Amino acid sequence: DYPRWPSLARESILNVPMDLRSIRLSIDGKVIDYSGDIDSVIITGMGGSGVVGDIINDLCLFWDCRVPIIVSKNMRLPRRLSRPLVIAISYSGNTAETIMSANEALARGYPVIGITTGGRLSTALSAKGVPVILTPKASAPRYGLPALLYPALIILERFSVVSVTNELESGISGIENALKHVDDAVNLARQLVNSVPVVWVTESRRGVGIRFKNDLNENAKYYSVVSVVPEGAHNDIAAVITKQNGLKHVAIMGPNDYEGRYEEVLIDVISSFGAKPIIVKLEGKMPLELEMYGATYLGITTLALAELLGVEPVSTEPIDRLKNLLN
Ligand code: PA5
Structure with a gap:
């Protein structure tokens, strides 16, 4: 799609x-x-x-x-x-x-x-x-x-x-740009095998973080958590130091504004406690462009992960069962 x-x-x-x-x-x-x-x-x-x-x-x-x-x-x-x-x-x-x-x-x-x-x-x-x-x-x-x-x-x-x-076409550019980075997405997926991804994201990119987590769950049938900072920097961050906890940290970075700098500090801190975060840079300038780039690029990553894991990405049987029982 x-x-x-x-x-x-x-x-x-x-x-x-x-x-x-x-x-x-x-x-x-x-x-x-x-x-x-x-x-x-x-x-x-x-x-x-x-x-x-x-x-x-x-x-x-x-x-x-x-x-x-x-x-x-x-x-x-x-x-x-x-x-x-x-x-x-x-x-x-x-x-x-x-x-x-x-x-x-x-x-x-x-x-x-x-x-x-x-x-x-x-x-x-x-x-x-x-x-x-x-x-x-x-x-x-x-x-x-x-x-x-x-x-x-x-x-x-x-x-x-x-x-x-005047914003709508920028979102489409974000999608088209992400479609040029399929190889990078596959590479990111490879790095996520055998881990529980922790997705670090700032408040203003919450949607991208949640979308990635949901796509990991539904496409790759993979467990994942999202930590939205600043709040996550006051609680989730304390769990990073556990050795061999199977976590793989993915930091979604926007432009280099105050929030970008906040995330850089966060990455420094979690790295100093032994985490090796993977950095995903959202490409683009306009807000919708960045969000659509993220949703597309990270969505493709989860499809690549599904393929690596030998998982069928489209069906979500537990969700369907729940929906049928509720209807
Ligand atoms: O993407 C999916 O398949 C699910 O997350 C659905 O969106 C969710 O179950 C809600 O269903 P719907 O979008 O049809 O309301």
């Missing part, structure tokens, strides 16, 4: 309706007016769909988004919010947690927009007149990342949260 990501991104935004803000619904006696001002955006979804929220949260640290982004990976929504817009993302449309949180949002009278390839989410929302953006398919939810992320970015623009039009 990765070579298709640039076209998936471009195709997916064509399906976002122009008139989202003129929608007005009446559901169970509650009027939901999409033209009203919003004071936050909740992005709700799980796994490969939910990571869209993490990535947008990262981007908004650079883009100066007008309202806070709240990432919700739960069947319940956070309480005490007054005027949020809710973006419910489920690739399959059959994830119980996401369907429940979208229903809860509607019951509270919040405007909701679905992003999905179909499933029960699409049927349930469409039946109530709630806008659903149908997005192109991939081999599994996580392989459709741009098709879920790009429509969400356009929605933010339509609701005047941030202007993204």
Whole structure:
């Protein structure tokens, strides 16, 4: 799917309706007016769909988004919010947690927009007149990342949260650049064999770190942890000194800003305690470009690791079993 990501991104935004803000619904006696001002955006979804929220949260640290982004990976929504817009993302449309949180949002009278390839989410929302953006398919939810992320970015623009039009192509450049580094990704995968990867990442690249960990879990069926600094520098770091703990440290580095320097100090410290961190430099200049470079490059790394381990990357049977039991 990765070579298709640039076209998936471009195709997916064509399906976002122009008139989202003129929608007005009446559901169970509650009027939901999409033209009203919003004071936050909740992005709700799980796994490969939910990571869209993490990535947008990262981007908004650079883009100066007008309202806070709240990432919700739960069947319940956070309480005490007054005027949020809710973006419910489920690739399959059959994830119980996401369907429940979208229903809860509607019951509270919040405007909701679905992003999905179909499933029960699409049927349930469409039946109530709630806008659903149908997005192109991939081999599994996580392989459709741009098709879920790009429509969400356009929605933010339509609701005047941030202007993204000039940013979108940079993300595609990030994907295309990462596709030129497949050999490096394979090399990184080789270094991860027989280890538990600890992914060190700063707060503003949290989405890249979580995505890598999730892809290690789902594609390579590999256990991994993410340590987000600065917080991880006040707890996880103390576990580094254990000898022969099987950990392999991977530090994801952004540009050389304050956070970049913070990570350099972190790398010095963990190295002085015997860790030999592998450094992954995110390439690019623009925030979306860096995130998409990271998601693509590290995703390919996990596919290479799956191949080295002789593991089938697409199927995730325990996740499927859980989902079936919840439905
Ligand atoms: O990437 C995957 O396959 C999973 O992480 C799914 O995204 C997760 O189980 C949620 O499913 P969906 O994205 O269909 O809502």
